Amino acid sequence: MKQLIFSLSFCLLAMSSLFAQGIQFESGSWADVKAKAKAQNKPIFVDAYAVWCGPCKWMSANSFTDASVGELYNSGFISYKFDMEKGEGPAFAQQQSIRAYPTLLFFSPDGELLKKAEGARDAEGLISLAKPYLKANNNANQEQTTTDNNWESLNAKAWEYYETKSNRSDLSKALKWANTSIEMNRNWYNLDTKAHLLAKLDRNKEALELAVDAILAAQDAGELAEAEETMELLRKLRNN
Incomplete structure (x- = not known):
């Protein structure tokens, strides 16, 4: 019994620690991220940034580390930080017509662009930006089930x-x-x-x-x- 209580406490502590760290961004390629989103039927959040961008650094230090933001995004999205000047970044920037940093993008689980927002957001702004796409995905799941x-x-x-x-x-x-x-x-x-x-x-x-x-x-x-x-x-x- 004590071992069970300890195990449950450890799991709760681990989950609390996860959310406290803010958004957990995926590693790997853009194709990997899309495949994971489709498999889990979750929308995708992309932070399109450049390493020299001041507002991008501010969001990484403040908005993305917020516990409430982490809880919402980690449970509802597959999140990905995408350097627009390295690797696949330039091609992605051209495809999505990205002209400013940061640009925050939301995609459906099938990889269709839903929203593109330019400029930095604080924690409250990130939460407001995300909620419509969580609701839309939940409604889609419900309608698919009831059809x-x-x-x-x-x-x-x-x-x-x-x-x-x-x-x-x-x-x-x-x-x-x-x-x-x-x-x-x-x-x-x-x-x-x-x-x-x-x-x-x-x-x-x-x-x-x-x-x-x-x-x-x-x-x-x-x-x-x-x-x-x-x-x-x-x-x-x-x-x-």
């Missing part, structure tokens, strides 16, 4: 989001449903849905490939006449 477990319902929900939503977080959520629908039963309906979602997310090359696949699937099913919207999407993508 009917068949390809038609998942595809219908994904198409509804395509027609009614515009922010990247919701569209990324719909893309996950479309992918699951395709895994259950690959057909031209869900391929078409995914192609439209990819186009709305400005992933035009992938959208073009999926639109072609959808049209071929419709042809194989003898339903090519019904794929008019897919063909219109294909024409638009080829003209871009």
Whole structure:
């Protein structure tokens, strides 16, 4: 019994120590971070910094070490400090159009950019910045659980989001449903849905490939006449 109490006390002390240290940033490559986020279904927080940047140093010494910030970010995010002038940093900076330091970025578990905020934040500012993306991810998990477990319902929900939503977080959520629908039963309906979602997310090359696949699937099913919207999407993508 004493040994059990000691073990529990040690675990609680270790957890308390972890949060007291502030945000625990991941090591490894950007690909490693994205893979971990996807596996754990957690959004990603990125601190894009430069070693000479004064506000970046201030955040590292003050904001990132705050216990409340650590508790929130360590439980809800995969966090990564990214030097924009070394290794993969310059390519990442160009891809994300980073022009100032620090730049704080939030990504969905699938790696889609949700938010980019320039400038330093204190502890309270970091907490305020993070909360919408924790809530969005929790809602996504809940909706995924409650959506009917068949390809038609998942595809219908994904198409509804395509027609009614515009922010990247919701569209990324719909893309996950479309992918699951395709895994259950690959057909031209869900391929078409995914192609439209990819186009709305400005992933035009992938959208073009999926639109072609959808049209071929419709042809194989003898339903090519019904794929008019897919063909219109294909024409638009080829003209871009």
